[in-house]
Amino acid sequence: xxxxxxxxxxxxxxxxxxxxxxxxxxxxxxxxxxxxxxxxxxxxxxxxxxxxxxxxxxxxxxxxxxxxxxxxxxxxxxxxxxxxxxxxxxxxxxxxxxxxxxxxxxxxxxxxxxxxxxxxxxxxxxxxxxxxxxxxxxxxxxxxxxxxxxxxxxxxxxxxxxxxxxxxxxxxxxxxxxxxxxxxxxxxxxxxxxxxxxxxxxxxxxxxxxxxxxxxxxxxxxxxxxxxxxxxxxxxxxxxxxxxxxxxxxxxxxxxxxxxxxxxxxxxxxxxxxxxxxxxxxxxxxxxxxxxxxxxxxxxxxxxxx
Ligand code: PMP
Numbered sequence: 001x002x003x004x005x006x007x008x009x010x011x012x013x014x015x016x017x018x019x020x021x022x023x024x025x026x027x028x029x030x031x032x033x034x035x036x037x038x039x040x041x042x043x044x045x046x047x048x049x050x051x052x053x054x055x056x057x058x059x060x061x062x063x064x065x066x067x068x069x070x071x072x073x074x075x076x077x078x079x080x081x082x083x084x085x086x087x088x089x090x091x092x093x094x095x096x097x098x099x100x101x102x103x104x105x106x107x108x109x110x111x112x113x114x115x116x117x118x119x120x121x122x123x124x125x126x127x128x129x130x131x132x133x134x135x136x137x138x139x140x141x142x143x144x145x146x147x148x149x150x151x152x153x154x155x156x157x158x159x160x161x162x163x164x165x166x167x168x169x170x171x172x173x174x175x176x177x178x179x180x181x182x183x184x185x186x187x188x189x190x191x192x193x194x195x196x197x198x199x200x201x202x203x204x205x206x207x208x209x210x211x212x213x214x215x216x217x218x219x220x221x222x223x224x225x226x227x228x229x230x231x232x233x234x235x236x237x238x239x240x241x242x243x244x245x246x247x248x249x250x251x252x253x254x255x256x257x258x259x260x261x262x263x264x265x266x267x268x269x270x271x272x273x274x275x276x277x278x279x280x281x282x283x284x285x286x287x288x289x290x291x292x293x294x295x296x297x298x299x300x301x302x303x304x305x306x
Contacts (some may be wrong), residue, residue, distance in 0.1 A: 004096070008086035011078060018052040019119060026104025026112055031158030033103035034064030037192075037254050039125070040087065040096045045288045049092060050290045050299040052253070054080060056147040056216045057100075061138045064154045065102050074102065079301070083120045087302050097254055101157070112143040112228040116232075126217065131281065133274050134259035135250070137190070139239060144188035144211045150245075152211045153187070166301035176286035177250070179242070179263065182211045187237040192254035195237075197245035197268075198276050200248040202231035210236060216250040217284075224283040227294070230276065246272030256288075257281045 007019040027033040036057045058076040065073040083100060098120065132210050145152050145162050150160060162180075170178035170191075179195060180188045187206050189195055192304040196205045203225055208214055222232050225259040242248060246269040249262040257280055259273035286292035290299050 003125070004086075004090040004092065004122040004124065006080040006086055006089040008118070010117055010119075013026060013085050019064060019121070020205040021103070021105055021117060021119075022107060024107040025117075026100075026106060026108060027083075027157060030104070030110055031156070031161070031199075032112075033101050033157035034061060034067060034068060034155055035099060035101040036155065037155060037252075038083075038098040038100070038213075039253050039256075040092065040122070041115050041289045042094050045078045046290060047086070047235070048290065048304060049094075049096075050288070051083070051087075051098070052288045053216050053298050054300040055297075056219075057253075060155060060214070060216070061102060064156060065116070067151070067154050068102065068156065069103065069113050069117045072116040074116075074118055076263060076283040079118060079120075082118060082295065084300075084302060085118045087122055090122055092122060092124070092302070095125050095127070095282065097125045098122050103157070109206050120151055128256060128258070130176065130258045131256050132262040136262045136265075137177045137179050137265055137285050138170045138173060140169060140178045140180045142166040142169065142180065144182050146183050146211050147209075147241045148263065153208070155213055156218055163164055167173070167191040181239060185239065187242060188212055189215075190250055190252075193250035193255040196221065196249050196280075197237070197242055198247035198274060199241065200243050203276065203280075204233045204235065204237060204241075206237050207234040215252060217256075220284065220287065221251050221257070221280055223295075224287060225280060227284060228279060230279075240260055242268070245269065247277050249277045251284075257284050268272075273287060 038057050039049045100120045105115045166178040182188045189212040250258040250270045259277045
């Protein structure tokens with residue numbers, strides 16, 4: 001699926017082919033970048049495109065720039081305008097995945113802190129088959145990065161060397177995806193999503209100290225599930241508990257909510273999408289598509305800003 005014709009570079013809308021940086025910039029040499037993957041959903045009835053939880057994504061991006069000690073931490077308003085201008089230039093009226101990267105530009109040494117650039121792009125995304133059908137997952141032989149190595153809660157470009165290695169291993173072995181464990185052997189997260197399981201009628205998810213990204217979708221699921229009366233427990237989870245789970249699913253902006261059917265070829269529950277997973281999916285899509293009005297602050301309209 002190709003990136004849309006217009007992108008945004010340092011606050012300016014530019015054609016895709018002109019969205020370039022130097023090959024010796026800090027992000028290329030040292031992986032010095034932080035990024036966000038967001039989604040926008042088209043609501044045909046309201047004739048509006050909604051960016052989901054833009055504020056929270058921009059907060060996390062600013063946090064990442066601060067931790068990487070970039071000498072510019074872009075204002076949220078500037079980043080929001082860059083993103084929305086780009087979406088409007090592409091006349092997007094369909095579901096899309098949005099990517100923003102704040103990166104170290106220039107051609108300097110390892111400890112350089114600027115200049116800092118910002119790039120935004122959009123990729124139209126049709127509904128995913130995995131959301132409907134579910135996925136098969138393997139535990140990775142690669143351990144998850146830890147907080148005092150490359151902090152997983154900072155969504156830095158460099159971290160994804162770890163995710164990529166794990167994902168490629170899983171795909172080579174015929175799985176759809178991968179579950180990574182912490183250095184202590186506890187359940188952490190996937191290559192691009194956080195993990196939930198159902199045991200004894202409650203939702204369980206690794207706590208934020210389990211070397212996970214502090215996922216915005218995870219927070220969304222926790223809130224929506226509690227509003228539906230479900231019990232949600234954030235805690236350390238053992239690998240072998242997952243084999244005993246009744247249901248499991250991934251959550252992430254890109255992944256959305258994907259049922260996990262098997263882990264290491266052992267069926268989770270019946271090996272089919274579970275009823276609590278389906279309930280979470282229904283609530284999630286109603287929220288992101290702007291069909292439920294319980295959290296209007298989560299939605300940024302693109303075409304009729306208020
Ligand atoms: N974990 C990892 C490693 C991810 O890359 C992502 C995707 N950003 C997530 C979790 C889910 O985060 P979010 O819900 O904020 O998209």
